[in-house]
Structure formats: C-alpha cells, structure tokens
Amino acid sequence: MSHQAAVLGVGTSSFGKQPEVPLAQLAWSAVQEALSDSGVDARGIEAAYVGSVLGPFGSAQRALQGLGIGRIPVITVENACASGTTAFHEACWAVREGRYETVLVLGQEHMSSRITGAIPPDLGDPEGRSGLALPGVYAMAASRYMARYGLTLRQLAQVSVKNHGHALGNSRAQYSGDYTVEEVLASPLIADPLTLLQCCPISDGAAALVVGRAAARRDAVRVRSCALRSGRAWGYRSEHAWGFEIVRETAEAAYAEAGLGASEADLFEVHDSFTIGEILSIEGLGLAAEGEGGRLTESGHTALGGPQPVNPSGGLLSRGHPLGCTGVAQLAEVTWQLRGQAGARQVEGARIGVVETMGGGVAGLDGNACVVAVLERP
Amino acid sequence: MSHQAAVLGVGTSSFGKQPEVPLAQLAWSAVQEALSDSGVDARGIEAAYVGSVLGPFGSAQRALQGLGIGRIPVITVENACASGTTAFHEACWAVREGRYETVLVLGQEHMSSRITGAIPPDLGDPEGRSGLALPGVYAMAASRYMARYGLTLRQLAQVSVKNHGHALGNSRAQYSGDYTVEEVLASPLIADPLTLLQCCPISDGAAALVVGRAAARRDAVRVRSCALRSGRAWGYRSEHAWGFEIVRETAEAAYAEAGLGASEADLFEVHDSFTIGEILSIEGLGLAAEGEGGRLTESGHTALGGPQPVNPSGGLLSRGHPLGCTGVAQLAEVTWQLRGQAGARQVEGARIGVVETMGGGVAGLDGNACVVAVLERP
Numbered sequence: 001m002s003h004q005a006a007v008l009g010v011g012t013s014s015f016g017k018q019p020e021v022p023l024a025q026l027a028w029s030a031v032q033e034a035l036s037d038s039g040v041d042a043r044g045i046e047a048a049y050v051g052s053v054l055g056p057f058g059s060a061q062r063a064l065q066g067l068g069i070g071r072i073p074v075i076t077v078e079n080a081c082a083s084g085t086t087a088f089h090e091a092c093w094a095v096r097e098g099r100y101e102t103v104l105v106l107g108q109e110h111m112s113s114r115i116t117g118a119i120p121p122d123l124g125d126p127e128g129r130s131g132l133a134l135p136g137v138y139a140m141a142a143s144r145y146m147a148r149y150g151l152t153l154r155q156l157a158q159v160s161v162k163n164h165g166h167a168l169g170n171s172r173a174q175y176s177g178d179y180t181v182e183e184v185l186a187s188p189l190i191a192d193p194l195t196l197l198q199c200c201p202i203s204d205g206a207a208a209l210v211v212g213r214a215a216a217r218r219d220a221v222r223v224r225s226c227a228l229r230s231g232r233a234w235g236y237r238s239e240h241a242w243g244f245e246i247v248r249e250t251a252e253a254a255y256a257e258a259g260l261g262a263s264e265a266d267l268f269e270v271h272d273s274f275t276i277g278e279i280l281s282i283e284g285l286g287l288a289a290e291g292e293g294g295r296l297t298e299s300g301h302t303a304l305g306g307p308q309p310v311n312p313s314g315g316l317l318s319r320g321h322p323l324g325c326t327g328v329a330q331l332a333e334v335t336w337q338l339r340g341q342a343g344a345r346q347v348e349g350a351r352i353g354v355v356e357t358m359g360g361g362v363a364g365l366d367g368n369a370c371v372v373a374v375l376e377r378p
Numbered sequence: 379m380s381h382q383a384a385v386l387g388v389g390t391s392s393f394g395k396q397p398e399v400p401l402a403q404l405a406w407s408a409v410q411e412a413l414s415d416s417g418v419d420a421r422g423i424e425a426a427y428v429g430s431v432l433g434p435f436g437s438a439q440r441a442l443q444g445l446g447i448g449r450i451p452v453i454t455v456e457n458a459c460a461s462g463t464t465a466f467h468e469a470c471w472a473v474r475e476g477r478y479e480t481v482l483v484l485g486q487e488h489m490s491s492r493i494t495g496a497i498p499p500d501l502g503d504p505e506g507r508s509g510l511a512l513p514g515v516y517a518m519a520a521s522r523y524m525a526r527y528g529l530t531l532r533q534l535a536q537v538s539v540k541n542h543g544h545a546l547g548n549s550r551a552q553y554s555g556d557y558t559v560e561e562v563l564a565s566p567l568i569a570d571p572l573t574l575l576q577c578c579p580i581s582d583g584a585a586a587l588v589v590g591r592a593a594a595r596r597d598a599v600r601v602r603s604c605a606l607r608s609g610r611a612w613g614y615r616s617e618h619a620w621g622f623e624i625v626r627e628t629a630e631a632a633y634a635e636a637g638l639g640a641s642e643a644d645l646f647e648v649h650d651s652f653t654i655g656e657i658l659s660i661e662g663l664g665l666a667a668e669g670e671g672g673r674l675t676e677s678g679h680t681a682l683g684g685p686q687p688v689n690p691s692g693g694l695l696s697r698g699h700p701l702g703c704t705g706v707a708q709l710a711e712v713t714w715q716l717r718g719q720a721g722a723r724q725v726e727g728a729r730i731g732v733v734e735t736m737g738g739g740v741a742g743l744d745g746n747a748c749v750v751a752v753l754e755r756p
Contacts, residue, residue, distance in 0.1 A: 057746075061608050061609060061747070065610060072607070073467075073607065075455055076455060078430070078433065078454040079452070079454060093475075230439050230442075230448055232448030249449070
C-alpha cells in the first residue's frame with residue numbers, strides 16, 4: 001500500500017544565539033506550533049524522526065517527553081548539515097509505505113552550548129586535524145569557481161546582499177540588513193575570498209513538521225519527491241568545484257521522481273552556508289547553467305520579486321544555521337510559501353517549491369550528504 | 379510487497395581501548411568481514427544505517443567511502459546505547475517494505491578519543507548537571523531492587539562472574555576472567571552497591587551486518603521481529619525499579635510480533651551495562667518473574683551450559699560497550715550462535731535468539747529507548 005506523503009503542519013522557534021534558552025524549550029515552541037498548525041494531537045503522533053548533529057544524546061526524547069510524546073519510536077538521525085532533511089526523508093518513506101500514518105519531524109540544535117571549546121581531533125580526518133575546517137573548504141571551492149568561470153567577488157557578495165535583504169521580512173531570522181555589495185566585501189575576511197557577511201552564523205533553533213498522508217487534508221502540502229545521496233571521494237583533479245556533483249546528482253533524482261524540472265519551480269530554499277554554496281547549489285539544481293550562477297544572481301532572477309526567488313527566508317546566511325534544524329526550517333519556509341502564508345516575503349502564486357540541503361564534507365568527500373525535496377501547493 | 383528481513387552476514391572488530399586505531403579502521407574490519415561473510419559485493423549495498431552516539435559527524439561516510447561505498451543513502455542514527463539496534467530496526471523495515479533489497483548496518487564508536495575532557499553541561503538536563511550519571515542511575519535501580527525483592531549483593535556479583543567467564547571463550551572480548559563472587563565484590567566501589575567489575579568499560583569497536591531478504595539465501599538468519607520503543611517520564615513512586623517498564627513493554631511487542639514467548643528462546647544477548655541491568659533485563663524479557671532474576675542467575679539457568687544462556691559473548695560487561703556499536707555486536711553474536719559458529723561459547727542446538735538493548739535514561743526518563751529483536755536459525 002503506497003501513500004503520498006504530505007506536510008500537515010509546521011512550526012519553528014526563533015533563530016539566534018540563545019545560550020540561556022534550553023534546547024528542549026526551543027523544541028517545544030516548534031513542535032507545539034506544528035501540532036497546532038496540523039490539528040493533530042500529540043497522542044496521534046506514531047513516531048518521531050529527529051535531525052541533530054551535536055546532541056547531546058537523548059535530548060530528543062527529553063524534549064518530546066515534556067510534550068507528552070513518549071513510548072513511540074524516536075529516531076535521531078545525523079547526516080551533517082543535511083540531518084533535518086534526512087529525518088524528513090525517512091519520515092516520508094515511512095508514511096509512504098504505510099508503516100505509520102502520522103509522524104513528527106523535528107530538527108533541533110543548540111550550538112552555543114555545544115561548541116564551547118576545543119573539539120577532540122578525529123584520528124580518521126587528517127584534513128580536519130590540519131585545520132581545514134568548512135570555511136576553508138568552501139573558500140577553496142569559491143576560488144576554483146572564480147578561476148574557472150570568471151565568477152566575481154561582487155557576484156558572490158550579491159548572494160549575501162539578497163539574503164540579508166530577504167530576511168528583513170522574516171521576524172524569526174537571526175540577522176537581516178539592507179547591505180550593499182561594498183559593505184559585504186568590506187566585512188572581516190574569514191577565509192579568502194569569503195568575508196564575515198558571506199558566512200553563516202552559529203545558531204540555536206528548532207523546527208518541526210507533522211508529516212502524514214496527502215489524502216488526510218485538503219490543504220496538505222504534497223511531497224512530490226525527496227531524494228537523498230551521500231558523497232564519494234572527490235577527485236582533486238575533477239573539472240567541477242567541490243560539492244557541485246553531489247547536488248546535481250541528488251537534484252536529478254528528485255526531479256525525475258517528481259516528473260518536473262527546475263524551470264517549473266517557483267521558489268527554492270538552498271544551502272547557502274557560505275555565499276559560494278548558493279552559487280553551486282543553484283547550478284547543481286539546474287536553475288543556472290554551470291558557471292552562470294553568479295550572473296543569474298546579479299540579474300535579480302533569484303531575488304524576491306524576480307521569476308524564481310532563492311532563499312526568501314533569508315537562508316542559512318541570515319535566518320541562521322542551527323545544523324540539525326536547518327533542513328526542517330527550509331521545509332517549513334517552503335510550506336508557508338506554498339500555502340500563501342509567508343507575509344512580507346511571500347512569493348506570489350507559488351505552486352512548486354524546492355528544498356536543497358548539502359551536508360558539508362570533510363576528508364576529500366564530495367559532501368557527506370545531500371537531500372533535495374520537491375513540494376507542491378495543495 | 380512485504381519481505382521477511384534476514385541477516386546475510388556479520389563482522390566485528392576486536393573490542394577494547396584502542397586510542398591509536400582510527401575509527402574508520404575499526405569500521406573497515408567489521409564491514410569487510412560482514413561483506414565477505416554475506417558474499418555481497420560493496421557495490422550491492424543500496425543504503426547504510428549506522429549506529430553512533432559520539433560521532434564525529436560524517437565519520438560513517440568517511441569510513442564507508444574507504445571501502446568504495448558511496449553515493450548511496452547513509453543514515454546515521456543516535457538512540458543512546460540502543461543506537462546500533464535502532465539502525466538495525468530501520469534497516470529491517472526498509473527491507474521488509476521493499477524499499478531496498480540489501481542494506482548495510484554498521485555500529486561504531488571510538489569512545490577513547492571522544493571522551494577526553496569535561497562534557498559540556500546540557501541546560502535541559504538538571505539531573506546530569508547535578509552529577510547523576512548513569513552509574514548512579516543504575517545504582518539506585520539496584521538499591522530499589524534489593525530493598526523490594528531481597529536481591530542480594532552476591533546475586534548481583536554473580537552476573538559479573540558469569541559474563542566474565544563467558545568472555546573467556548571470546549577472543550575479541552575486551553576483558554575476561556575467572557573471577558569469584560568475592561573478587562567482584564572486593565573490586566573498587568563505583569556507585570554503591572556497584573563495584574568496578576559490575577560496570578561496563580570504555581570501549582572502542584565496530585560491528586556490521588548485511589541485511590537482506592530471507593529468501594535470498596538458505597542460510598540466512600531470519601528476523602522474526604524487531605520492536606523499538608522510547609521511554610516516558612518515570613514515576614518516582616512507581617512500584618517498579620527504573621528501566622524495567624520500557625524493557626517489558628518492548629519485549630511484549632517483539633514477542634507478539636514473533637508469535638512466541640521467552641520460554642522458546644535458546645539464548646539471549648541483553649543490556650548488562652551494569653550487573654543490575656542484566657537482572658532487570660531478564661525480568662523485563664520474561665525470562666524470570668519480577669524479583670526472581672537474581673535467584674535465576676544464581677541457579678545457573680542463564681550460564682553457558684544452562685537451559686537459557688544470557689550473554690554468551692561476555693556481554694557489555696566483558697566484551698565491551700562501544701555505545702553505538704553495541705547493539706550490532708549483540709546481533710552478530712546471536713547470528714554466530716544460531717549458525718553454530720560460536721566456537722568455545724556455542725549454545726548447543728540454538729534455534730531462537732533474542733537481543734535486547736536499553737538506551738540509558740536521564741532526567742527521569744524510564745530509558746531513552748529499547749529495542750528487542752527475535753532471530754531464528756536458518
């Protein structure tokens with residue numbers, strides 16, 4: 001028995017550095033909003049899939065117990081930055097297969113209390129031990145793109161200008177601002193060529209979805225497809241910049257399953273953990289040809305008011321990037337957009353929305369994981 | 379289309395404190411053994427479910443990439459000490475539903491490199507912040523059992539004597555020994571009434587299973603059932619000791635699905651992270667009536683050579699307890715036993731084996747998670 005999965009309700013906390021707010025409290029606000037939005041009682045939840053990267057272990061059970069959600073299977077998944085959308089992927093499959101009728105997806109992360117000192121070195125990760133953290137990996141991808149395609153510093157910065165501007169319409173965003181390209185480029189250099197305003201912040205936050213059967217409610221947002229792939233060893237001599245191939249491969253799988261292409265999507269929430277991330281994402285997603293992402297961004301095509309807005313929420317750069325929460329927050333944004341409830345940042349007439357999350361890679365991996373989901377308005 | 383899931387192949391690393399051995403290397407030895415045992419090529423693996431508690435994130439992808447396993451969905455799950463069996467639970471469902479035909483289950487943990495200093499306090503866990511760690515939680519459960527049922531210190535110690543003795547037949551075990559009850563009781567006190575030899579060690583290790591369809595191979599070990607439950611708030615005034623209820627509830631679900639009871643099982647691998655854990659597990663599993671677990675242990679019923687051996691591998695106390703790996707190691711042991719390949723520790727004629735893993739609880743939870751699986755010989 002196969003069922004079409006759908007999003008029945010969504011909720012999020014606000015996003016920001018909130019060291020004084022316990023993780024469970026962030027989760028409660030997100031889950032309570034999602035339950036209320038869906039009309040599903042806590043007792044109607046049959047299983048929970050939870051995205052979390054930094055833990056601590058057991059925190060999902062502890063948060064859900066406080067809402068009277070216990071005894072059911074609670075499965076916390078880690079898939080780097082794609083943890084939240086991986087939880088969604090597993091939830092959709094379980095609903096599709098008839099294993100459960102109604103499940104909860106929760107993404108949660110309290111980075112400010114978990115990243116408090118030196119992280120123990122991983123013996124199996126020589127790049128990480130040598131100091132090659134994610135800003136450096138993305139910076140090298142940016143340098144590669146610039147050298148290969150003539151991507152300019154101003155085009156990179158335009159991603160930040162756009163997303164910080166979008167976040168002005170999102171009261172839950174961690175940061176927002178009416179910046180100029182010059183201001184973005186003049187902010188402190190983090191990893192050449194990426195400046196501070198081109199890097200996502202440390203964030204605390206939670207987001208939740210109730211996932212059920214599309215037939216359950218007339219106003220359910222349908223899941224046309226959800227694809228998950230993992231990276232493989234990245235060839236340093238590849239013609240592509242790091243991270244591009246896994247996004248393209250996952251997007252192709254998602255579009256094939258949904259039976260549509262990038263041109264039919266009305267909006268995108270993509271993995272702009274660094275400005276170059278949005279460029280490689282929109283190219284991997286087929287929104288721009290390879291090498292054209294910078295020019296497409298400069299043209300205004302991906303800005304609110306343009307034909308295909310990207311990251312109307314403000315994206316990871318501005319809404320924030322609480323690791324395990326991020327994918328679920330992206331899905332919440334697309335759901336609001338497809339229901340016409342996005343307020344000042346509404347994409348008019350949105351019918352198809354695409355979510356892409358890329359789990360950052362280490363040790364030469366072309367990304368640990370990527371999830372692409374295609375959602376459709378009721 | 380529903381398929382019966384089965385274990386097609388198993389493998390493990392050796393267990394112990396191995397700070398100099400990278401996590402990926404432990405994983406490789408387990409996965410290579412499991413692939414070889416199953417006759418399945420790495421390219422035939424369609425997805426991987428990985429149990430891990432302490433990470434670091436991305437370590438599963440990194441390990442699998444080294445074996446040429448990439449691009450497929452890799453899903454790391456955390457469910458406290460039940461992470462490995464939770465990964466197995468998810469894998470079995472995916473095979474049962476026809477989503478994948480052949481999947482890999484990997485449990486891995488490198489505790490000695492991850493527990494290197496103070497663990498950041500979790501604002502949502504007041505018990506943990508006050509110092510109530512798991513040895514204390516189990517010690518209080520032991521005190522409750524002793525007060526309520528007359529469980530004796532010698533009965534508790536007998537669990538340790540038995541499991542250290544079983545491990546003498548397991549060359550991959552972290553510890554083993556021919557101890558007396560007096561020696562166990564005379565080892566240093568950790569949390570009254572639990573002494574050192576009654577507490578599991580810090581361990582590094584990995585274990586892997588190839589899970590596929592029972593119809594695929596005549597010698598496949600069939601999965602009769604696999605149940606997963608999460609805890610709920612534990613009532614401090616409950617008539618039961620902490621942890622008992624979730625084991626009983628999960629076991630009842632697993633037996634109902636398998637269509638059999640505890641009396642039909644020939645051996646058990648259970649969660650003896652502390653000696654009291656085995657007592658409450660065998661009672662929750664229905665092997666002994668409530669309050670009778672200590673006497674049953676003293677009688678020799680659960681020792682190798684007795685009617686229903688418990689933890690022939692040496693259990694968590696002696697084989698070791700690398701958190702996310704443990705459940706998979708338990709399943710590997712039961713598979714070897716049911717195939718008659720357990721050597722010096724073989725349970726003669728074993729036909730039905732039961733695995734139980736209990737994810738330790740914090741903050742008043744009656745356990746974060748429990749998994750009970752029933753396996754049957756080909």
